[in-house]
Amino acid sequence: MAQVPIQPDKFANWQRMDQYRYEHLGTGCWESWGPDLGPLENAIQDWREQLDSIEKPWLCWSVVDRFCRIQQRIVAEFGWTPVVGFDPRAESPTILDGSVKLDANRLLNLPTMWHAFVPEFTFAIAPRLAFWHSDLLVSRKHMQYLVNIFDNLTDGETAACRQRGWWLKKNQPCPGLVAATTREASRDQWRHGCGWWRWFSKHPNFRDQYECNEQTWDTGRGIWYWQKNHDGNVKRIIPDETGHCRVPWQQWKGQLSKGQSMTTEHNIDNVVRTLGIEDLDTREASPSH
Numbered sequence: 402m403a404q405v406p407i408q409p410d411k412f413a414n415w416q417r418m419d420q421y422r423y424e425h426l427g428t429g430c431w432e433s434w435g436p437d438l439g440p441l442e443n444a445i446q447d448w449r450e451q452l453d454s455i456e457k458p459w460l461c462w463s464v465v466d467r468f469c470r471i472q473q474r475i476v477a478e479f480g481w482t483p484v485v486g487f488d489p490r491a492e493s494p495t496i497l498d499g500s501v502k503l504d505a506n507r508l509l510n511l512p513t514m515w516h517a518f519v520p521e522f523t524f525a526i527a528p529r530l531a532f533w534h535s536d537l538l539v540s541r542k543h544m545q546y547l548v549n550i551f552d553n554l555t556d557g558e559t560a561a562c563r564q565r566g567w568w569l570k571k572n573q574p575c576p577g578l579v580a581a582t583t584r585e586a587s588r589d590q591w592r593h594g595c596g597w598w599r600w601f602s603k604h605p606n607f608r609d610q611y612e613c614n615e616q617t618w619d620t621g622r623g624i625w626y627w628q629k630n631h632d633g634n635v636k637r638i639i640p641d642e643t644g645h646c647r648v649p650w651q652q653w654k655g656q657l658s659k660g661q662s663m664t665t666e667h668n669i670d671n672v673v674r675t676l677g678i679e680d681l682d683t684r685e686a687s688p689s690h
Contacts, residue, residue, distance in 0.1 A: 427489075427511035429518040429620065431603035438605070441522075444508045448519060449526040451503050455482050457552075460503070460532035462516035463487040463494035464660035467669065467682070468646075471538055473497045474681040478541075479548045481531060488514055488535075491660050517577055517597045517620045524587035529554065533579035536663050538644035540676040547579060550636055557585040561624050563637040574640050576621030586634065595627035644676050 425433040452458055459481040463469035473483035474497065483500040487493070490513055496502045506514050516535055523530045531551050539547070550560050561576040577597055582590075590596040594607030601623030602613045609630065613622070627633035646667040673682045 424512055427514035427518060429515055429521060429598040430600055431598050432600035436605035440509060445522050445525050447508055448503065448505060452484065452527050455484065455501060455527065457481045458484045458527055458530055460484050460486055460516065460519060460530060462535040464491045464535040465663055466492050466494050468535065468538065469494050470497060471673065471678065471681045473500045475544055475678065479544055486519060520582060521596045521598050523582050524584050524591055529581060529583045531581035536646045537579060538672060538676055538678065539641060540678065543641040547638065550638060551581040554581060554583055554636065556583045558583055558634045558636060559586040559624060560636040560638055561621060562640045574642060575619060576624050578640050579638060589633065590627050593627060593631045595623035595631065597621050597624065601626065644672050646672060
């Protein structure tokens, strides 16, 4: 963290910033955030304390409570600890027994926060971290495939979704659709400015001659740049997107919550039935804590 200049007063009054930048600070976007990380220092320390002593944290980012409960149950079933973060615009998530709540926004008070915001700083908060999109559900068979990869990552390795061929660019899965990283991999990504946040070439530590474009601006693209240009060790995941309840950007952009569009666009009953995980959906929720 010491490699970049810090001006703690930079965001003393975020509301006066350009409205677009202000609304996108919590999406994990270097173009919006800029080089000054003062506001993040205390927040990262707070995340580290909230995740203290968790050996295998798996971030489940809640925008729809029903989705997040299913994610928590399958994560716990496969031996990882569900860590429940959430978008401040969404309903309050249920924290199931055995899960840990991560209030990543309580010191930052950003208008929104996406799932990729926290993994950028894995090197400072946990020995490893798995995470996935808030709109992804998987079968037990695919979960076993993922866990086999994540459990066997050595420090310095990252696992991310495989990008398809250039002729299918519009259908490429996001590298961070489901992923895991380790402390030393995250530290090296930070050192080179090639991590999970969008517009990685705007990272304060990025020194190469490169500008993101319409194909490389999105979440996690910096991971592939890190692999190609800095000898990054990336294990490729071939994702099963059967349970990926994606919504076209144009349909949920500007909505109160992405979750509203997810539940309107997809029949969740059919999704869990197709994946064979109805039992994870029908159990009663334990009270939040």
